[in-house]
C-alpha cells in the first residue's frame with residue numbers, strides 16, 4: 651500500500667486512541683493489515699531495477715512527502731489549536747509507527763543483503779502484499795483514506 655493511506659490510518663489511530671502504549675503498537679500492526687487490503691502501488695509487478703530507476707523513486711518520494719504532511723498536520727493541529735500535547739505526540743508516534751515497516755525496509759531495497767532482520771522483514775512484507783489492478787487498487791486505498799479521515803475528524807476535537 652502507498653505511504654499516504656498508511657499515515658492516514660496512523661493519524662486516525664493516534665487521534666482516537668489516547669493511550670500510546672496501545673495506539674502505537676496497533677498502528678504498526680495496522681500497517682500489515684493495510685498491506686493485505688488489495689492495492690496498487692509503484693512497485694506492483696516490477697523488477698528490482700525498475701524500482702531503483704526512472705519515475706518510481708520520484709513517485710515514492712512524493713508519496714512520502716504527502717504522508718509526512720498527513721502525519722504532521724493533525725499533530726500540529728492538536729498541539730497548537732487544541733492545546734493537547736499528549737494527543738499531538740500520540741498522533742506523531744502513530745504516524746511513524748504506521749510506516750515503520752516500510753521505513754525499515756527502504757535501506758534494504760538499496761542494499762544487496764540476503765540475511766538478517768531487514769531481509770526477513772522485506773520477504774515477509776512482500777508475501778503479505780495483495781496486489782489489485784487499477785483502478786480498483788487505488789479505489790481500495792481511497793476508501794481506507796476516507797474511513798480514516800472520518801475517524802480522524804471525529805476524534806480530533
Ligand SMILES: [Zn+2]
Nearest residue numbers: 685751752775
Ligand atoms: Zn508495507
